[in-house]
Amino acid sequence: MNTPPLYPGLAPTGLEQLLDDPAWLGTSGKLGLLTHPAGVTRTLVPSAVALLQRGFALERLYGPEHGIDGSGQAGEAPEVLTDRATGLPTHSLYEKGVAEIAELIAQVDTLLVDLQDAGVRFYTFVSTLVQVLEAARISGTRVVVLDRPNPLGFTLEGPVLQPAFRSFVGMLEVPLRHGLTLGECGRLVEPGLEVIPCDPQANFGSGGLPWVPPSPNLPNPQTVLLYVGMALIEASTASEGRGTALPFQVAGAPGLDAEALAQRLGGLGLAGVRFRPHYFRPTFSKHQGQLCAGVQVHVLELEKALPVGLAVLGALAEQGVEIRHDWLQKLLGIPFEPSLLEPEKALEHARAWAERAHLFAQEHLRPIWLYPRSSL
Secondary structure (H helix, E strand, O other): OOOOOOOOOOOOOHHHHHHHOHHHOOOOOOEEEEEOOOOEOOOOOEHHHHHHHOOOOEEEEEEOOOOOOOOOOOOOOOOOOEOOOOOOEEEEOOOOOHHHHHHHHOOOOEEEEEOOOOOEOOOOHHHHHHHHHHHHHHHOOEEEEEOOOOOOOOOOEEEEOOHHHOEOOEOOOOEEEOOOOHHHHHHHHOOOOEEEOOOOOOOEOOOOEOOOOOOOOOOOHHHHHHHHHHHHHHHEOOEOOOOOOOOOOEEEEOOOOHHHHHHHHHOOOOOOEEEEEEEEOOOOOOOOOOOEEEEEEEEOOOOOOHHHHHHHHHHHHHOOOOEOHHHHHHHHOOOOOHHHHOHHHHHHHHHHHHHHHHHHHHHHHHHHOOOOOOOO
16 A cells, blocks of 8 residues: 655656646746656656657757766766657766856756756765756756655755865765755755756655666665765775675675674674675776675665764774775765774764754755755
8 A cells, every 4th residue: 555645736756747737847948858767757758758748849958977878887978969769969967067068058948957866965966956057047048957856855864065075076065965855956056946846755666656776876775775875985995886786785895804894893783784794796896807805784774874884984994995085075075084984983973963964954954945844
């Protein structure tokens, strides 16, 4: 039996809201769409195809990191000149400056944005939206976000970004797990941004929205949850599982003591997870083709994964894995301090950050919320 929607009258996504009632958009002029493979209807029709079938005169498509077709790995956005499903011309916006993006989106009068975000500050779709909104000020292009639910819900985790650590993996001063939809993120840049709303608590999976990976290494919602913490392993020489069937669920490196690592982490009393010694050979990314020893994180009933990832990073450091302090600062959005790598302090840090994040949200994020929160 499906749970009744908490937001009756709203379609689960802004895309379907628009398809149900085109009056949401009004006069659009030349129309473009920023999207990717996760931009689909409940029946898995790509947003560009669905909009064309509904009579919207799309003229061109734009893509974020991983590309319009989703084939690119982290840091990639393969150029696809023509969309295979629609025949429309396409343009990648990834790794382009605001001025270049302004030139590209100036080719349309209205740009729709239909991206499935992951709910984590360092996931770059928010950064692309920020750049698009800055570019739109130059080009005069109207931007309309077709909102989608945040797969991590309204829960907050992690430190609030300090301005000194602003980068493409952290462009907004929000908690690491920010609890916002993409449309709400955009309103931090443009408070008057047009957003066609969604049901923000629509479920993914059985009986709900289909989960289409927004990037190659987020194959399911559980991985998205672990990504909040396990992505911190990127700030080390250890593998975070890219190039394996278990991205962000395993971590390790050649020459480590997997048994000792699992025992160390298991002794921390982290709720909702278990750690198992694990051996793997990544087919690409760090340690490609090499035997890695490490751990697999098994989720039992987990709500917050940041302390898990922070503890794993610290335990890896204890076994001699090199930590890139500069990259960790960018991911966390705060200055490095040695206690961040003390596994026993992972929960302490996470609790302190969460407390400050809730206070920050009430003071600074509440004005841009589109959807009521009962838990904040």
